[in-house]
Amino acid sequence: xxxxxxxxxxxRLRLAAKGIDGVTLLVLPLxxxxxxxxxxxxxxxxxxxxxxxxGSLLGNYAKFFSDPFLYETVGKTLWLAIPVxxxxxxxxxxxxxxxxxxxxxxxxxxxxxLPITLGTVLVAEGMLNYFGPQxxxxxxxxxxxGPQxxxxxxxxxxxxxxxxxxQTLMMGPLMTAPLISGPLKLxxxxxxxxxxxxxxxxxxxxxxxxxxxxxxxxxxxxAAATLGAGPGSRFRxxxxxxxxxxxxxxxxxxxxxxxxxxxSAVLLxxxxxxxxxxxxxxxxxAFEQYDYSLASAIAMIMGVTLLLVVIAVLGARTLVYRGxxxxxxx
Amino acid sequence: MASTLSTFKSLRLNRVxxxxxxxxxxxxxxxxxxxxxxxxxxxxxxxxxxxxxxCIAGLLSTTRGSIWxxxxxxxxxxxxxxxxxxxxxxxxxxxxxxxxxxIGFGLKMRGVPKADAAKxxxxxxxxxxxxxxxxxxxxxxxxxxxQRVAIARAIVIEPPVVLMDEPxxxxxxxxxxxxxxxIRRIHAGLGSITLYVTHDQDEAMSLADxxxxxxxxxxxxxxTPEDLYLRPARLDVAxxxxxxxxxxxxxxxxxxxxxxxxxxxxxxAGTLRSSLTGDSAIAVVxxxxxxxxxxxxxxxxxxxxxxxxxxxxxxxxxxxxxxxxRAPAAYRPGxxxxxxxDPSRVLVYEGATP
Numbered sequence: 001x002x003x004x005x006x007x008x009x010x011x012r013l014r015l016a017a018k019g020i021d022g023v024t025l026l027v028l029p030l031x032x033x034x035x036x037x038x039x040x041x042x043x044x045x046x047x048x049x050x051x052x053x054x055g056s057l058l059g060n061y062a063k064f065f066s067d068p069f070l071y072e073t074v075g076k077t078l079w080l081a082i083p084v085x086x087x088x089x090x091x092x093x094x095x096x097x098x099x100x101x102x103x104x105x106x107x108x109x110x111x112x113x114l115p116i117t118l119g120t121v122l123v124a125e126g127m128l129n130y131f132g133p134q135x136x137x138x139x140x141x142x143x144x145x146g147p148q149x150x151x152x153x154x155x156x157x158x159x160x161x162x163x164x165x166x167q168t169l170m171m172g173p174l175m176t177a178p179l180i181s182g183p184l185k186l187x188x189x190x191x192x193x194x195x196x197x198x199x200x201x202x203x204x205x206x207x208x209x210x211x212x213x214x215x216x217x218x219x220x221x222x223a224a225a226t227l228g229a230g231p232g233s234r235f236r237x238x239x240x241x242x243x244x245x246x247x248x249x250x251x252x253x254x255x256x257x258x259x260x261x262x263x264s265a266v267l268l269x270x271x272x273x274x275x276x277x278x279x280x281x282x283x284x285x286a287f288e289q290y291d292y293s294l295a296s297a298i299a300m301i302m303g304v305t306l307l308l309v310v311i312a313v314l315g316a317r318t319l320v321y322r323g324x325x326x327x328x329x330x
Numbered sequence: 331m332a333s334t335l336s337t338f339k340s341l342r343l344n345r346v347x348x349x350x351x352x353x354x355x356x357x358x359x360x361x362x363x364x365x366x367x368x369x370x371x372x373x374x375x376x377x378x379x380x381x382x383x384x385c386i387a388g389l390l391s392t393t394r395g396s397i398w399x400x401x402x403x404x405x406x407x408x409x410x411x412x413x414x415x416x417x418x419x420x421x422x423x424x425x426x427x428x429x430x431x432x433i434g435f436g437l438k439m440r441g442v443p444k445a446d447a448a449k450x451x452x453x454x455x456x457x458x459x460x461x462x463x464x465x466x467x468x469x470x471x472x473x474x475x476x477q478r479v480a481i482a483r484a485i486v487i488e489p490p491v492v493l494m495d496e497p498x499x500x501x502x503x504x505x506x507x508x509x510x511x512x513i514r515r516i517h518a519g520l521g522s523i524t525l526y527v528t529h530d531q532d533e534a535m536s537l538a539d540x541x542x543x544x545x546x547x548x549x550x551x552x553x554t555p556e557d558l559y560l561r562p563a564r565l566d567v568a569x570x571x572x573x574x575x576x577x578x579x580x581x582x583x584x585x586x587x588x589x590x591x592x593x594x595x596x597x598x599a600g601t602l603r604s605s606l607t608g609d610s611a612i613a614v615v616x617x618x619x620x621x622x623x624x625x626x627x628x629x630x631x632x633x634x635x636x637x638x639x640x641x642x643x644x645x646x647x648x649x650x651x652x653x654x655x656r657a658p659a660a661y662r663p664g665x666x667x668x669x670x671x672d673p674s675r676v677l678v679y680e681g682a683t684p
Contacts, residue, residue, distance in 0.1 A: 219422035222389050225409040226416040227436035227487065237435070241426045321426035323469050 049297035060297030070298070073278040074305055080190070080265075080277065081258035084197040085251055088205035092250075093243075096210040097235075109210070112203040120200055124267040127196055131186040138183035147178045155179070192268035193275045197258050205254045212246030213239070216325040242325040248317040252310045259306055278302050338400050338490045340364050341386075341523055346405070347394035348381055355381045357547045359395070363540075365490075368517050368524045370538035372531060374570065378547035379527045380495055386525065387493050388412050399490060410439070415484030417494040421476045423468035429455070429479050430464045436487040454486040457516060474505045478512070485516060491523045498533065510536055531571055535559060543567050561603065565612060565679040568603075573614035574654050577627070577647075578681060581609045589678050594648045596627050600676030612681030617642065617654035619675040626670030629653050631661040645669065 015021065052059035064070045099105060115123060131137050144151050158164045159175040166173045186192055216239060224234045262279040269275030278298065286295035342362035348355050356378045363369050371379040384390040386397060388409030397405040404412050415436075424432050433454050437447040455464055458478035468476055477497060484492055494513070498506045514537055517524045528534050534541050535555035543550045543558065551563045562568035569576070579591030579598060589602045591613055600613045629645035634657055641657035645667060655669050 217420070217422065219418050219420055220424060222387075222409070223416065223418060223422035223483075224424070224435065224439075225389065226387055226412075226414060226493075227483070228410045228413065228439035229435070230408075230410050233439060238424060321467075323425055323467070325425060326420075 045296040045299055048293050049300050052293045052297070053291060060294045061301070063294065064297060064301060069276075070281055073276055073281045074301070076274065077259055077261070077277040077279075077302075078305070078309075080193055080197065080261060080275065081255055084194060084201060084258045085205075085254040087194075087198055088202050088254055089209070089247060089251060091202065092206040092209040093213075093247075096206060096213050097239075099210060100213050105210075109207060112206055114203075115200055116203050120196065120263045121267070123200055124196055124264045127192065127199070127268055128187055131192065131195070133183040133185075137186070141180055142183065145179045147181060149178070149180075152178050187268050189270050190274045193261065193265050196264040196268050197261060200264075201254055201257055204257070205250055208250040208253065209243075209247070212243055212250070215246075216242050220325075241321060244320045245317050245322045248313050252313050255309060255313075256306060259309075260302070278305075338365060340400065341491055341525075342398040343386070343395070344398065345395040346382070346385060346392050346397060348378075348385055348390060349393045355547050356385070356393075359549060361542060361549065361552055363523050363525065365523060366521055368514070368526065368537060368539045370534035370541045371525065371527045371544055372534040372541050372570070373529065373544035375529055377544045379529075379544050381547075382544070383416075383493050383495050383525065383527050386491070387414055387416050389416075413487065413489055415487055415489035415492045417477075417480045417484050417492070417497045419496045419499060421468075421480040421497075421500075423476055423479055423483070425468055428465050428467060429460060429471070432468065432479055433482045433486050436483065440487065450486055454482040457485070457519070458482040458512070473501055474509065477501065477509060481513070481516060485520060488520075489522060491525060492517070492520070494524065494526045496528055497526075498528075499530075506533075513537060543570065545570070562677065564604070565614065565681065568614045568677055568679070572616055573677065574617050575613075575615040575620055575652075577613040577615070577651055577653070579611060579613060581606065581611055588673065591678065593627060594651070598627060598676070599673035600678040601674055603677045604679045606680050608680070610681060611678050613676050613678045615671045615676050618656050619671045620653065620655035620669050621671070622655065622657060622667050623670040624668065626668040627651075627653065629667055629669055631663055631665040631667055633663060634660050636660070643667075 012021075049060055050057050052063070056062075099108060102108070129135050143149055145155075146152065155175060156163060156178075159173065160166070161173040161176060163173060163175075165171050186195065220238050220242075221234050224238045229237065260279055261277055262283070265271060265275045265277045265280060269277075271280055279302070282295050282298040282302065285291045285298055340362050343359045346359040347357055359382055371382060373379045381390060385392050385405070388404075388407060388411075392405050395405075396403055424435065427435065430451055434447055434451045437450060442450070455461055458481055460475060460478055460482065463471060463475055463479075468479060471479065477500075480497065484494075497513070498509050501509060510533065513524075513526075526534070526537060535558070538555060540552065541555055541558050542552050545566055551558060551567045553561075553563075558567065558571055562571050562573070577591075577593055577598065579593040581589060582592045582597065583590040584602065584606070587602050589600055589606075589611070591598045591600065591611055593613075598613060602611075627647050629647040629651075631643055631645045633644050635642045641660050643655050643657040643661055645653045645655065647653055647669075653669055655667075661667065
């Protein structure tokens with residue numbers, strides 16, 4: 001009897017050493033779902049986009065880029081999605097800076113998550129009422145600052161013709177008409193869509209920024225403070241550089257959401273004018289002209305423009321420090 | 331802040347207190363530190379020592395009292411105005427800056443001219459012996475090297491006070507001993523005040539000129555390492571300074587400091603270290619001073635550990651008293667022994683009835 005063990009290593013162990021074991025099977029349902037629900041429709045759409053009605057290979061793309069009614073949708077969508085994403089980020093950072101120090105964060109974050117759960121259509125309906133010509137917002141504004149508003153008289157007395165500025169300081173009237181003469185037009189135009197995208201996109205942006213910010217070791221700021229850095233310097237030299245990579249990711253996710261805007265562009269915007277976004281063009285091609293091939297091409301163009309922006313932002317991200325945001329040994 | 335360094339004389343805490351809600355984390359801290367002194371704040375976790383350090387650094391506001399650097403009241407200033415150097419427990423190095431930039435950060439914030447700053451950074455890097463690592467990011471350094479960067483960053487601004495919050499607790503034992511010497515050497519070269527927070531009594535004794543023992547947010551004793559080692563003022567300080575044997579007994583005789591206790595029928599002599607009203611007392615002895623002899627407290631060995639040059643035994647005396655002692659040989663559990671100690675090494679404090 002030899003006590004030399006067999007050199008043969010069972011297949012199961014060799015596979016496990018490469019990271020393949022029974023647990024790997026748990027990923028299978030997702031892989032199947034991805035292939036059926038994403039990979040196949042995508043490839044099918046790509047194929048379809050090269051089979052336009054006129055029979056040429058690139059007919060759809062030629063049509064898209066020669067028809068201003070179509071190619072202008074890219075610019076219009078970008079003109080909505082980029083400002084929305086930037087506004088959300090710029091507002092989220094200072095709020096998150098304060099909220100991360102609060103003890104009752106959960107209450108606030110719960111309240112902020114609500115607009116996400118409500119869905120865009122409900123928000124749009126609410127905004128139509130609230131920001132509409134007869135809505136609360138305009139009524140309050142008019143009551144305060146309109147021609148018959150509470151503050152119009154006093155304001156006119158000071159800044160209007162024959163007012164204090166005009167008479168006493170001899171600087172001429174600064175106001176010749178009421179600040180607001182009628183209801184502000186806040187819906188059924190660009191502003192409406194912008195506002196709705198900010199309302200629905202902000203909580204998401206905020207929560208992401210908050211989590212990135214909480215990932216920065218608070219001891220770093222303390223260290224900077226003891227080294228003589230005031231609040232402004234601490235933000236500029238410590239927080240911002242460590243937050244930038246997270247902001248880039250947040251920008252991409254927020255941008256992707258805003259770029260594919262559809263319901264609020266239709267409900268709150270001017271869907272045949274300034275807010276004719278690219279998804280509306282794709283919708284019209286598919287369900288009004290029944291040209292699935294053109295619709296697929298538009299969807300592909302949408303995907304490519306999205307990808308270009310995301311690649312540009314993530315590419316810029318590689319230029320900054322991306323390591324851990326802790327100050328200890330890692 | 332170099333001008334402050336050249337002229338200041340002392341840091342004074344005047345009845346400083348800090349509450350967290352209803353918790354009285356720091357009761358009344360009242361002591362002053364002279365220039366050039368190395369002072370350790372020593373205490374178990376939760377005793378308020380880190381709170382005290384953060385109050386001095388300005389990272390926590392105080393609830394009561396005031397802090398003075400000579401005649402300047404500093405507890406009302408923000409941390410960035412105090413100009414103290416602080417070394418954090420987790421080092422808190424800026425992960426996106428090179429070692430050089432980390433060390434130079436304080437100089438940059440002070441608007442020190444570039445050429446002057448570069449010279450001082452080079453000097454600080456040389457002090458902590460990190461010349462080869464200057465351009466690396468903190469993430470590429472070992473724990474000990476990160477520790478050195480943290481120290482260099484704190485001292486390059488030439489602060490009047492250097493605060494260290496358990497700076498060695500994340501290092502392995504060998505590196506800890508090396509860094510102790512480094513810290514001592516750097517302190518000697520600076521001529522400023524170093525205030526060092528630790529829970530390790532060995533570390534405090536080997537580094538500090540003076541030790542402040544804190545417990546439950548209160549100062550229990552302030553003294554030189556020798557004072558604390560030989561003459562702890564209170565039972566809880568003795569407990570913290572390594573007097574592990576607690577032997578309750580009844581007083582049978584006393585003349586001056588010399589006192590004799592009756593412990594479970596055996597006489598046990600010691601030195602009285604507190605006032606005494608009743609006839610019950612507690613004697614404390616270090617395990618190293620407790621040895622096996624012909625006479626002494628009868629006990630039964632429970633365990634014996636190998637400690638290199640000797641053995642470390644634990645035994646149980648009648649009445650459930652646990653005794654730790656230095657054993658010359660490995661005793662088997664169950665062996666009866668007699669344990670005795672030199673009366674000058676036995677400290678007796680007033681205590682509850684056994």
